[in-house]
Amino acid sequence: MTDTEDEFENLPAEQLPLDSWHRDHGARMVEFAGYEMPIQYEGIVAEHEWTRTRASLFDVSHMGQLMFAAADPGACAAALEALLPADLAHLKPRRVRYSMLLNETGGVLDDLMVTRLPDDSDAQFYMVVNGATKWDDIAHLREHLPDDITMTHLDDWALLALQGPEAAAALEALAPGVSDLGFMQAGSFEWAGGKASIWISRTGYSGEDGFEISIAADRVVAFADALVADERVKPAGLGARDSLRLEAGLPLYGHDLTEETDPVSAGLAFALSKSRHEAGGYMGHAACMVRLEDGGTAQRRVGLALEGRLPAREGAQVFAGDALVGTVTSGGFSPTLGHPIAMATIETEYAGNGTALELEVRGKRLPATVVPMPFVPHRYHRKGA
Incomplete structure (x- = not known):
């Protein structure tokens, strides 16, 4: 340092x-x-x-709010598409997309939300990035965006x-x-x-x-x-x-997602827009497509339901018998369900729903079962649903 x-x-x-x-x-x-x-x-x-x-x-308010503008709106979308796997060129005004900044090997630098602004706005896109990574995100964006793209930090x-x-x-x-x-x-x-x-x-x-x-x-x-x-x-x-x-089964950057995590193993392949699978053009595209085309990854992010009331926290080791097969990335007691839950990154062969595993917590082995996520159903307001 x-x-x-x-x-x-x-x-x-x-x-x-x-x-x-x-x-x-x-x-x-x-x-x-x-x-x-x-x-x-x-x-x-x-x-x-x-x-x-x-x-x-x-x-x-600790999160970073960024605006992006260019004289040519199409140029702004193209510049951001070089860094994000989202299809921004066809994103309708006032629509929001979940996306990520990736490195060359497909590792997640941050996950974020990006919005296409109305056509009469001074800027074309609005982005919200994580607070813990916002200064690194801003530096990464400044380094890789063309000079004709104006980025404004709404500090x-x-x-x-x-x-x-x-x-x-x-x-x-x-x-x-x-x-x-x-x-x-x-x-x-x-x-x-x-x-x-x-x-x-x-x-x-x-x-x-x-x-x-x-x-x-x-x-x-x-x-x-x-x-x-x-x-x-x-x-x-x-x-x-x-x-x-x-x-809700939502990953937290720096815990469930890191630069060593890729979107496919994290269960976030939906954020890799299908319309861009072939054409690509974004940082990390080749690495992500290899993982998609291979039909999977060596590890996966999964949900775990624990028995009893003792929660497993980040860093707890996951075992299948005597074999160490993964690590808890987030965990705690679920007030809604009345028992502990966790997210973990584990070897893919043990990631099937219903798989019985054990977590080591305070020197004890706690029974756990792989379960679908979200643990509690989402209640988003979807029009027409």
Whole structure:
């Protein structure tokens, strides 16, 4: 590590635009992804269950919000397609896609959401990247994008996630028309009374119906106040967000996904747009296609259901008899199911649903079974469903 890197590592954690708001509402703060963030307010299980039945407000302003523009809109799509495996040229305005930044060997540098902006916008694409990787992502994008592509980091904007079955009704009162959005759709809305323009997508990482709301940082306190003034909405922290995304079977970068993980073994081959399988043109394409064409990979990400109440955490070893066959990447107790669950990367021959395995936790072997994901069914609002 260089002196400069060492100095960077010891920098104090940054504060979110809502830092004082969180503390005033009783949050317990922890350092995460270089920021001081709320891990809980009333308690992780209470916040988890409130999200499942009502609506919870999560602060995800640590994530990176990026805009991309070019004089030629087609050039902007083509430039991003050189780095992402998504079909952006045919993505309709106001539509959102899950995608990834890959390295040359098909390893995942980050997973992200990218949105095609309306034709009358100043930019063509909006992207949200993970907080822990955003500076590396920005450097990677700057290095590989052509000079005629303008990338803007919206570092003066906050990002909130309103999640739960009553999220739409609560948000509709502040942003009329937002209920018309379907899952993975987005648009620009006026905060009722002309208080601010906000960008809203019907997305989230809880498995529940919900929205992500981008708003200028100098307006976010007032907007958060307006949301929690609704009795259906309570603030929630990182703890509940993690237990919800685990039940939803959604990978967390840096844990279930790393640069050593590829989309195929991670069970994310759907993010490799079929229309680009042959033509390719994106970084890591050849490596990904070899894995697809070979009919599989040596390892796979799977879901595990554990017996008893003792959870297995990241790093726990997975055994088939005496053979070490994998490692837990995320794990915890499921409040919804009432027993521990985990995600693990294991050897493919043991990845079939129903396979009996054991996890080593605190020197004990715990019985576990490979089960389908999501552990808890998603409840996204899909139009026409």
